[in-house]
Structure formats: C-alpha cells, structure tokens
Amino acid sequence: MSYGLDAHTIKSLKKAQKNEITEHYIYLKLSSFKKNRQNSQILQQIAQDELYHHNALKKFTGTDIKPNIFKIYFYTFISVIFGITFGIKLMERGERNSEKLYGELGQKIEEFKKIANEEDRHEKELVGIIEEERLQFVGSMVLGLNDALVELTGTLAGLTFALKNTRLIALSGLITGIAASLSMSASEYLSARTEQDSSRALKSSIYTGVTYIITVVFLVLPYLLFSNYVLSLAVTIIVAIIIILVFNFYISVAKDLSFGQRFFEMAGISLGVAVISFIIGYLVRLFLGVDI
Incomplete structure (x- = not known):
C-alpha cells in the first residue's frame, strides 16, 4: 500500500526507521546501566516504543532496516563517559528531523500523529526520571x-x-x-x-x-x-x-x-x-x- 507518499517522503521514512531501530537497541543497553529499577523499566518501555515505531514505519516503507551499529556503540560510550543523561539528550537532538516529519504526516495519517505524540512524551519522561549524581x-x-x-x-x-x-x-x-x-x-x-x-x-x-x-x-x-x-x-x-x-x-x-x-x-x-x-x-x- 503506497498511502500516497512520494519517493522523497519514503526515503525520509526509511532514514527515520533506521533511527528508531537503532535507538531501540541504545535504550535497551542504557537500561542495563541503571541501578534504579524504576528508571531501568521506563527506559526499557521507551525501547519497546521505539521498536513499535520502527514496525509502524515498516508498513509504509515495506523494508526491513538494520540498526546503525556505530551509533549504538557511540552513544553507549558517550553515556558511560559523560553520563546517561548527556548521552540520551544528545541522541534525542538528532531526532528533531524525524519528529518534524512525523508532525507533518500526522496531519494526514493518524499513525504518524500517534508516533509524534510518543516522541514528545519520551523527552518529558526522560527529564523526569533521570537522576545522576x-x-x-x-x-x-x-x-x-x-x-x-x-x-x-x-x-x-x-x-x-x-x-x-x-x-x-x-x-x-x-x-x-x-x-x-x-x-x-x-x-x-x-x-x-x-x-x-x-x-x-x-x-x-x-x-x-x-x-x-x-x-x-x-x-x-x-x-x-x-x-x-x-x-x-x-x-x-x-x-x-x-x-x-x-x-x-x-x-x-x-x-x-x-x-x-x-x-x-x-x-x-x-x-x-x-x-x-x-x-x-x-x-x-x-x-x-x-x-x-
């Protein structure tokens, strides 16, 4: 099903899909570093949300996309050295293009509106739960x-x-x-x-x-x-x-x-x-x- 999306939009969605599956694995890794059980569980939930977003985008792109291994190790390393808060927020900055795309498509397709709302909720949750000495x-x-x-x-x-x-x-x-x-x-x-x-x-x-x-x-x-x-x-x-x-x-x-x-x-x-x-x-x- 094409959903009336042009080739440029499909290309952008594939890029966003790659980000989502990459961030799924990053959040899973970061959740294992948190000693606070509640914080770890929330990070795992966000990881599952990112996987859901990847699968949702897959319906539009029709393509299985592998994660960016370099990004997984890079943001994991950054989080270990400079703290998980810095690592996550630096990574979330890179999501802004995807969020803008979701917001634009959300005006036409309900699925993207839901994804856009969840992406916004992620940042607010993270600010509230991450506590680093x-x-x-x-x-x-x-x-x-x-x-x-x-x-x-x-x-x-x-x-x-x-x-x-x-x-x-x-x-x-x-x-x-x-x-x-x-x-x-x-x-x-x-x-x-x-x-x-x-x-x-x-x-x-x-x-x-x-x-x-x-x-x-x-x-x-x-x-x-x-x-x-x-x-x-x-x-x-x-x-x-x-x-x-x-x-x-x-x-x-x-x-x-x-x-x-x-x-x-x-x-x-x-x-x-x-x-x-x-x-x-x-x-x-x-x-x-x-x-x-």
Missing part, C-alpha cells in the same frame, strides 16, 4: 572549573613574562593550583555544610576540588611539553578555550541551557583576567628589574 553537583563543578580557569590562566600569564622559564612557570603554576584547589574545596565544604548534610557537603567539595585540579593539570601541561614560554602560553590559552567550549556544551545539553551566552561569558572573563595578569607580570619584571 554528577548533575546534582553541576554548581560545584562550575565553581571549580571557573575559578581554576580565571586564577590559573591569570597566574600563568603573569608568570610567563615575569619568569621566562617554562619549568619555573610550571612549578609555580602547579604549587599555586594545587594549593588553591585545596583551599577552594575546603571553602566549598564549609559553605555547603550550612545548607546540606555532611555527606552532600563532602561530595560537593570533592567535585569542586577534583574539577579544579584536572583543569590545573591541563593548563600547566603546555609548560612541561614546550621549552618556548610564549608558545606555552599560547597553547595554554587555546586549551582554556577548549575546556570552556567542551564544558559548556556538556552543560547546555545535559541541563538544557543556552550554550552561546555561557561560553562567551566564561571565555571573556578568563581571557580578560589573563590579559591583565600578563600586563602586570611584564610591568613587575620591568620595574623590579628581575632577570631570570
């Missing part, structure tokens, strides 16, 4: 990341022209960064302790401290890899921008927040402080007559 402490991660970026890019920029020695700059940066991370972690614990129980306050401080230290390592690393201090500073700035880019993309997907505004705000603050510190470091060296 790392997302509950996003504020602590932002604090550690932002503070490390602002303080250390500024410190390294200032030290670069004050010392002009990559080993000394790296040593100074590591000592400053590690000391600052411990201080920031302790401050976060004391601050969170007034509003939360000791267990959550401790986790909050750990997320802050660990994020801070990881950021410090990435920012100092160029000074250990290169002997040219100007090149090291340039690479550090690039690394800082990449860290801001990746982190803000993660937050924008996992928490449904604006990417552009947060990225430019954080990048502007970090690079602005770096420029000011760079100038201060140069002036200090000039007026004190330090030559290392």
Whole structure:
C-alpha cells in the first residue's frame, strides 16, 4: 500500500526507521546501566516504543532496516563517559528531523500523529526520571572549573613574562593550583555544610576540588611539553578555550541551557583576567628589574 507518499517522503521514512531501530537497541543497553529499577523499566518501555515505531514505519516503507551499529556503540560510550543523561539528550537532538516529519504526516495519517505524540512524551519522561549524581553537583563543578580557569590562566600569564622559564612557570603554576584547589574545596565544604548534610557537603567539595585540579593539570601541561614560554602560553590559552567550549556544551545539553551566552561569558572573563595578569607580570619584571 503506497498511502500516497512520494519517493522523497519514503526515503525520509526509511532514514527515520533506521533511527528508531537503532535507538531501540541504545535504550535497551542504557537500561542495563541503571541501578534504579524504576528508571531501568521506563527506559526499557521507551525501547519497546521505539521498536513499535520502527514496525509502524515498516508498513509504509515495506523494508526491513538494520540498526546503525556505530551509533549504538557511540552513544553507549558517550553515556558511560559523560553520563546517561548527556548521552540520551544528545541522541534525542538528532531526532528533531524525524519528529518534524512525523508532525507533518500526522496531519494526514493518524499513525504518524500517534508516533509524534510518543516522541514528545519520551523527552518529558526522560527529564523526569533521570537522576545522576554528577548533575546534582553541576554548581560545584562550575565553581571549580571557573575559578581554576580565571586564577590559573591569570597566574600563568603573569608568570610567563615575569619568569621566562617554562619549568619555573610550571612549578609555580602547579604549587599555586594545587594549593588553591585545596583551599577552594575546603571553602566549598564549609559553605555547603550550612545548607546540606555532611555527606552532600563532602561530595560537593570533592567535585569542586577534583574539577579544579584536572583543569590545573591541563593548563600547566603546555609548560612541561614546550621549552618556548610564549608558545606555552599560547597553547595554554587555546586549551582554556577548549575546556570552556567542551564544558559548556556538556552543560547546555545535559541541563538544557543556552550554550552561546555561557561560553562567551566564561571565555571573556578568563581571557580578560589573563590579559591583565600578563600586563602586570611584564610591568613587575620591568620595574623590579628581575632577570631570570
């Protein structure tokens, strides 16, 4: 039965059908990772819905379509590394073309209207059921990341022209960064302790401290890899921008927040402080007559 669909629409439906069967297997895999039984059961139900959508589309395309194995492993890997919430929401972003197609066809064919409604329900259910510890402490991660970026890019920029020695700059940066991370972690614990129980306050401080230290390592690393201090500073700035880019993309997907505004705000603050510190470091060296 043709249902009056043209060749272009059939081609689009085959693509959507492949997505549905692929996501069926992805949801099945992800459901096995959830320790919470209720969440796991809901993910399994969504997996069955995706299989139903595949079979419904099959009536219109008349074709059996195999899943995209690469996508299955890719989104499974992404979910393991960055969290199941991020993995699912990133995958759901790719469904928007299919949802638009279902919505258009739903005006003529009732089957597609039902599929479109279920696809919309999927996202709402997922937002409600997925609870990940790392997302509950996003504020602590932002604090550690932002503070490390602002303080250390500024410190390294200032030290670069004050010392002009990559080993000394790296040593100074590591000592400053590690000391600052411990201080920031302790401050976060004391601050969170007034509003939360000791267990959550401790986790909050750990997320802050660990994020801070990881950021410090990435920012100092160029000074250990290169002997040219100007090149090291340039690479550090690039690394800082990449860290801001990746982190803000993660937050924008996992928490449904604006990417552009947060990225430019954080990048502007970090690079602005770096420029000011760079100038201060140069002036200090000039007026004190330090030559290392």
